[in-house]
Amino acid sequence: xxxxxxxxxxxxxxxxxxxxxxxxxxxxHDAMYWYRQDPGQGLRLIYYSQIVNDFQKxxxxxxxxxxxxxKESFPLxxxxxxxxxxxxxxxxxxxxxxxxxxxxxxxxxxxxxTVL
Amino acid sequence: GEDVEQSLFLSVREGDSSVINCTYTxxxxxxxxxxxxxxxxGLQLLTYIFSNMxxxxxxxxxxxxxxxxxxxxxxxxxxxTGDSAIYFCAEEGxxxxxxxxxxxxxxxxxx
Numbered sequence: 001x002x003x004x005x006x007x008x009x010x011x012x013x014x015x016x017x018x019x020x021x022x023x024x025x026x027x028x029h030d031a032m033y034w035y036r037q038d039p040g041q042g043l044r045l046i047y048y049s050q051i052v053n054d055f056q057k058x059x060x061x062x063x064x065x066x067x068x069x070x071k072e073s074f075p076l077x078x079x080x081x082x083x084x085x086x087x088x089x090x091x092x093x094x095x096x097x098x099x100x101x102x103x104x105x106x107x108x109x110x111x112x113x114t115v116l
Numbered sequence: 117g118e119d120v121e122q123s124l125f126l127s128v129r130e131g132d133s134s135v136i137n138c139t140y141t142x143x144x145x146x147x148x149x150x151x152x153x154x155x156x157x158g159l160q161l162l163t164y165i166f167s168n169m170x171x172x173x174x175x176x177x178x179x180x181x182x183x184x185x186x187x188x189x190x191x192x193x194x195x196x197t198g199d200s201a202i203y204f205c206a207e208e209g210x211x212x213x214x215x216x217x218x219x220x221x222x223x224x225x226x227x
Contacts, residue, residue: 004158040124042204042219043159090158103147103208103215107158 002027006091006108021076021111023091032074037088086115122205122218129226134192136221138205149206150190200225
């Protein structure tokens with residue numbers, strides 16, 4: 001089945017450690033996104049990539065890093081510089097203008113990161 | 117920048133209709149979306165409407181768009197306990213293919 005897979009579902013880390021969240025899609029989508037979700041805050045865009053080997057900062061990129069070496073993969077690293085990393089992280093992809101002529105996003109099931 | 121506003125909570129009785137409202141600021145929005153998020157899961161697209169439409173109906177869901185007032189609503193008829201979730205409104209700016217999300221409305225259905 002086509003879709004987006006995020007792993008791990010739950011992750012615990014100690015303060016000062018970097019952690020990498022995985023996002024893989026087999027939808028052949030060009031664009032991929034990372035969002036952070038906090039209670040009552042909605043979704044905030046961290047980084048996005050519209051094509052392989054290229055990515056742009058979103059609204060809250062500080063303390064995060066990404067790479068886009070393959071079309072299918074867009075991992076997110078939460079670095080020790082991120083002051084409040086405990087959150088629910090959502091990965092999404094889209095194929096703008098090709099299938100539905102919209103920017104419709106397809107989401108993974110999310111990864112919950114807790115810093116101890 | 118663009119902004120999307122929603123009320124945070126809505127509570128309805130099972131069998132009643134639910135109406136979730138959303139306002140946005142970007143007058144050049146091309147598409148407006150409604151997503152549903154169940155606890156601990158990702159977002160799923162419920163429906164979307166093109167900005168030159170006033171209404172779209174899909175089974176129990178009715179979307180109304182007032183472009184003049186930049187107001188979008190989602191009506192769920194015969195609300196069921198399985199409809200309990202967070203509903204996000206999102207708008208897509210013209211030519212950008214980027215979505216701006218509201219903070220989400222948590223719908224609670226009382227049996």
